[in-house]
Amino acid sequence: MSDLTNAPAKVEVQDPGQLIPVVRSTPLVRCNPLTKIAVALILMVGALLSIDLVSAGVVLGFTLIGLPATGLDMIAALKRLWFLPLGALLAAWGTAILAEKSGAVLVDLGPILMTAGSLDAAAAIFVRTLALAIPLIVLASTIDPRDLSDALIQHLRLPEVVVVSVLAASRLLGLLVIEWQTLSMARRARGVAGGSIARRTRSLFAGIFVLLVQSIRRGTTLAMAMEGRAFGRPGRTWRRQSVFGAGDGVAVAVSLGVCALAIVAAHALGTWNPIIAG
Amino acid sequence: MPKTTAPDTTTGFKPNYSHIPVTKQWRVVDYVVTAVLGISVGLIFWVLALSWKVLELGFQAFPPSIGLIAGLWVLAGPLAAIIIRKPGAALLCEMIAAIVEAVLGSHFGATVLLSGFIQGLGAELIFAAFGYRKFSLWVTSLSGLLAAAFMSVSENIMYNAEWQLGFQAAYAVCAIISGIVISGIGAWFAYRAIAKTGALSSFASGRMR
Amino acid sequence: MALPITARGFSWQHADRDEPAVGPINLHIAAGEKVLLLGPSGAGKSTLLHAIAGVVPSESGTATGELLIGDCPPDPRRGETGLVLQDPDSQVIFSRVGDDVAFGMENLGLPAEEIEARIASSLARMGLALPQSHPTAALSGGQKQRLALAGIHAMRPEIIVLDEPTANIDPDSAGAVRDAILETQAATSATMVIVEHRVGLWLDHVDTVVVLGRQGLITQGPPRQVFGDPQIAGELRECGIWVPEDPEAVANREPMAGNRATRATPNPAPGSTGEVLLRTHRLGVARPRAKVAAATDIDFDVRAGEALGIIGDNGAGKSTTALTLAGLISEFDGEVNAFGSLRSGAKQARPFRWPSAFLAPRIGMVFQEPEHQFLTSSVAEELALGPRLAGWSSSDVDERVEELLHVLGLETIAEAHPQGLSGGEKRRLSVAAMMAPRPRVLIVDEPTFGQDALTWAGLVELFLDVLARGSSVVAVSHDHSFLDAIGARRIELGQPAANASPATLSEAASDRLSRSERVE
Ligand SMILES: Nc1ncnc2c1ncn2[C@@H]1O[C@H](COP(=O)(O)OP(=O)(O)OP(=O)(O)O)[C@@H](O)[C@H]1O
Numbered sequence A: 001m002s003d004l005t006n007a008p009a010k011v012e013v014q015d016p017g018q019l020i021p022v023v024r025s026t027p028l029v030r031c032n033p034l035t036k037i038a039v040a041l042i043l044m045v046g047a048l049l050s051i052d053l054v055s056a057g058v059v060l061g062f063t064l065i066g067l068p069a070t071g072l073d074m075i076a077a078l079k080r081l082w083f084l085p086l087g088a089l090l091a092a093w094g095t096a097i098l099a100e101k102s103g104a105v106l107v108d109l110g111p112i113l114m115t116a117g118s119l120d121a122a123a124a125i126f127v128r129t130l131a132l133a134i135p136l137i138v139l140a141s142t143i144d145p146r147d148l149s150d151a152l153i154q155h156l157r158l159p160e161v162v163v164v165s166v167l168a169a170s171r172l173l174g175l176l177v178i179e180w181q182t183l184s185m186a187r188r189a190r191g192v193a194g195g196s197i198a199r200r201t202r203s204l205f206a207g208i209f210v211l212l213v214q215s216i217r218r219g220t221t222l223a224m225a226m227e228g229r230a231f232g233r234p235g236r237t238w239r240r241q242s243v244f245g246a247g248d249g250v251a252v253a254v255s256l257g258v259c260a261l262a263i264v265a266a267h268a269l270g271t272w273n274p275i276i277a278g
Numbered sequence B: 001m002p003k004t005t006a007p008d009t010t011t012g013f014k015p016n017y018s019h020i021p022v023t024k025q026w027r028v029v030d031y032v033v034t035a036v037l038g039i040s041v042g043l044i045f046w047v048l049a050l051s052w053k054v055l056e057l058g059f060q061a062f063p064p065s066i067g068l069i070a071g072l073w074v075l076a077g078p079l080a081a082i083i084i085r086k087p088g089a090a091l092l093c094e095m096i097a098a099i100v101e102a103v104l105g106s107h108f109g110a111t112v113l114l115s116g117f118i119q120g121l122g123a124e125l126i127f128a129a130f131g132y133r134k135f136s137l138w139v140t141s142l143s144g145l146l147a148a149a150f151m152s153v154s155e156n157i158m159y160n161a162e163w164q165l166g167f168q169a170a171y172a173v174c175a176i177i178s179g180i181v182i183s184g185i186g187a188w189f190a191y192r193a194i195a196k197t198g199a200l201s202s203f204a205s206g207r208m209r
Numbered sequence C: 001m002a003l004p005i006t007a008r009g010f011s012w013q014h015a016d017r018d019e020p021a022v023g024p025i026n027l028h029i030a031a032g033e034k035v036l037l038l039g040p041s042g043a044g045k046s047t048l049l050h051a052i053a054g055v056v057p058s059e060s061g062t063a064t065g066e067l068l069i070g071d072c073p074p075d076p077r078r079g080e081t082g083l084v085l086q087d088p089d090s091q092v093i094f095s096r097v098g099d100d101v102a103f104g105m106e107n108l109g110l111p112a113e114e115i116e117a118r119i120a121s122s123l124a125r126m127g128l129a130l131p132q133s134h135p136t137a138a139l140s141g142g143q144k145q146r147l148a149l150a151g152i153h154a155m156r157p158e159i160i161v162l163d164e165p166t167a168n169i170d171p172d173s174a175g176a177v178r179d180a181i182l183e184t185q186a187a188t189s190a191t192m193v194i195v196e197h198r199v200g201l202w203l204d205h206v207d208t209v210v211v212l213g214r215q216g217l218i219t220q221g222p223p224r225q226v227f228g229d230p231q232i233a234g235e236l237r238e239c240g241i242w243v244p245e246d247p248e249a250v251a252n253r254e255p256m257a258g259n260r261a262t263r264a265t266p267n268p269a270p271g272s273t274g275e276v277l278l279r280t281h282r283l284g285v286a287r288p289r290a291k292v293a294a295a296t297d298i299d300f301d302v303r304a305g306e307a308l309g310i311i312g313d314n315g316a317g318k319s320t321t322a323l324t325l326a327g328l329i330s331e332f333d334g335e336v337n338a339f340g341s342l343r344s345g346a347k348q349a350r351p352f353r354w355p356s357a358f359l360a361p362r363i364g365m366v367f368q369e370p371e372h373q374f375l376t377s378s379v380a381e382e383l384a385l386g387p388r389l390a391g392w393s394s395s396d397v398d399e400r401v402e403e404l405l406h407v408l409g410l411e412t413i414a415e416a417h418p419q420g421l422s423g424g425e426k427r428r429l430s431v432a433a434m435m436a437p438r439p440r441v442l443i444v445d446e447p448t449f450g451q452d453a454l455t456w457a458g459l460v461e462l463f464l465d466v467l468a469r470g471s472s473v474v475a476v477s478h479d480h481s482f483l484d485a486i487g488a489r490r491i492e493l494g495q496p497a498a499n500a501s502p503a504t505l506s507e508a509a510s511d512r513l514s515r516s517e518r519v520e
């Protein structure tokens, strides 16, 4: 399949509609989209089943080591994903305050009481949050919606009209960033941007609503354009065959290995703390 | 310009200023707009998921009261159902929203897919019970109610397992109230606002007169 | 095998309108006929095309009478029709150029090898010399239009319906694009219906001209018969159809020929005596986040009372330049500075640094895609917004709105939602809304596409008024007769190789030579 896919390495012009641009073509990038989804889900299971530092740490560590294999523009990724560590930190903070207070008291500022036990729990939540989120985002960024629709239709036999319509609409998600830029430009040109905080907040919500309405209109026109090119006619063919290669097998095997390692290590080190009490 | 002759004097398609779609079959535009709605609500879910832990802090006095904002999680279903008005719209839209939320990344991870399915099903059942022929504020509120009820049961099992029964019940009550208010009544007014802009002209739901 | 199109008493009324968009019409188009559909802006041409392609959702309004393709009502699922919509922006389907072109062919069920072969040749024929993996989100307006046409070219449908297919394409290659469309038609001897306001480009190549008025069909016949008859021609002129000046002009191949091209050009500042308002210095422009400049080393002055035309091929960077000039995107290189009365009161010389409330009354910007800039929920409110924000008294605002509505023929739709208008109506509204508060500098991107002769003249009148009041106009335009009419000095942005097909390249190059003499 690699000869037929649009190897992103050849793209000189970056796609402004991509959340995180792919700058290099690696074996992982060339994997089937279904493989990427499977890998993300498998890794997730490794971190999901238990709330503990070890299993989450194994998954996160492996993910971070594996990042270069995704061929993503790391700087752009940092710019897009800065909120993730922040969100994880907030989650951890919440946990540190709320969790059962056990062990030695480490921080005591009146209502804010943190103990060794609660800090442990917080660290686990921090790492686990990242371990759950990063694999899926990173792998999803390397998937071209078009390849995904090929794979879903050809392998999973999902109904093609549904899949193609939904994925064509999902292109609008990437475009939202550009749309937002254009909308901000328009508001600026019309003289309604800026002003006091209250005005800015109001215009932020007004802008979000306009964006929603605009997207619906776009979707409606898009549907017309698709039908105008014979979409919905039975007997559709595909430009590309979605196939699995050796790389796909390797990717799944490696991720299964990591998942198993995470679970075994947590049991071995006695930190296993399953979410569904058992 | 002169008014046209009355439409019913000629053969051809019938005039259909009806609030119920002509057919229950899905058109391309139904799929596309359902996806657009799912993506938009998915973005809201994502922001909500990121700030969830912080929000929880605000409800520390009585943890189950977090249910009072949990009703927002079921917004996609009633909203899509009232706009698209086709069987399955609520379920599909809630699923798409969940997928978007998962892909953009939040600490709920892929568990949201399961939640999405359960909540979408709740919203869908109400419209199905009315045979997809009744689309009013009441039906939408009911759909928000059932979706929130489904949600609270599943959340109590998945996330609040260690709470006592009383807390779980309180959570369910709070969630259902917010489900009715935010995702039922809220979805209805969101739909009316969108329809007023004329963007729903391709849908039966766009007929405001 | 081509199919005929028959309409008997067909009309379509949008559910939120009081009058039908297409009046009841009777129409017969024979199989394999090439039809040019003309009509004033808002006459219902686009609506009729959508109906022929079978893509109007039945929920969105009421039809009367019948419309038949062959023997059955139109149904896109039979896969015989290829439609290009008027708005190039919202018909991009996939995120890569190659996939987008392949979409129609895949729907038709063609084998993969055939699809691959046709993609490359169709892109080349439409002059879109880009790699197949090029992201569609990074295409200019005209490039998107070429992409949509390439999709239809590759499908080779039995019925071809095109809505203003060359409105955004640079005049140098409009002829080549037309030839490629005609070649598609010839390959399957398809029935073809084309909407276009400028008749010159197509007149020699169609069998029939159909003129649609607001109340129904005005006339139908071979081009020579329709335009040859002085009485019909007069009637057409009255409702705003571009009529070639005389029968000889029928043979005129000049793409942008129109009957008003020779209009006198009362340029108020022939010696560029007005004060300098904006000056660019070694300006390089690029879209936000782009890594390479779309155009570089642009140096010019914008003077009060002067009109400036920015011309160039599709993708040359005209729109990007316009947005940069308007202070909406940051300069990639070099700078844009304001001077004189435009600058007075500003701490910063670069418009990009100005706050919105300060910028808007000084520099007005009309976007290439009109739907991007509408902020309110009715036509009249949209026009009133600018003046109101600029602090005009409410009677002045009302007067200004009345005036603009009247000049541009928008009175009947004053209460309609801006997003629900026809293509040409949206364009006029977006231009008028920006003109309303009388900014010192007015920057417009393709202000005249989708206009009939009357609304075109209305726009020209408004622009001349702007100039006469000492404001300046910067117009990005492929419409040379418009630039002539407002007496615009031209600046050409060049980047020749990206679009022109090999056939037009040499022609375009020689044309550029001769044209550059006109450029100061
Ligand atoms: N979606 C819509 N909802 C309501 N009214 C509409 C809609 N689209 C078009 N109209 C109205 O229907 C009439 C015909 O529109 P149409 O787009 O067919 O005109 P047109 O002949 O293509 O004009 P133009 O040359 O300006 O593109 C116009 O008055 C327009 O305002």
Ligand SMILES: Nc1ncnc2c1ncn2[C@@H]1O[C@H](COP(=O)(O)OP(=O)(O)OP(=O)(O)O)[C@@H](O)[C@H]1O
Pocket (backbone or CB within 6 Å): A016, A178, C137, C138, C139, C140, C141, C142, C143, C168, C170, C287, C290, C294, C312, C313, C314, C315, C316, C317, C318, C319, C320, C321, C368
């Ligand atoms: N949003 C975008 N992001 C990145 N690149 C873009 C974007 N829009 C356009 N481009 C690229 O920037 C270049 C200049 O585009 P621009 O829109 O300025 O062209 P233009 O001269 O206005 O063309 P047209 O006559 O077709 O409107 C083109 O090569 C185009 O492919």
Ligand SMILES: [Mg+2]
Pocket (backbone or CB within 6 Å): C045, C046, C047, C086, C163, C422, C423, C424
């Ligand atoms: Mg039109």
Ligand SMILES: [Mg+2]
Pocket (backbone or CB within 6 Å): C140, C141, C142, C318, C319, C320, C368, C445
């Ligand atoms: Mg442009």
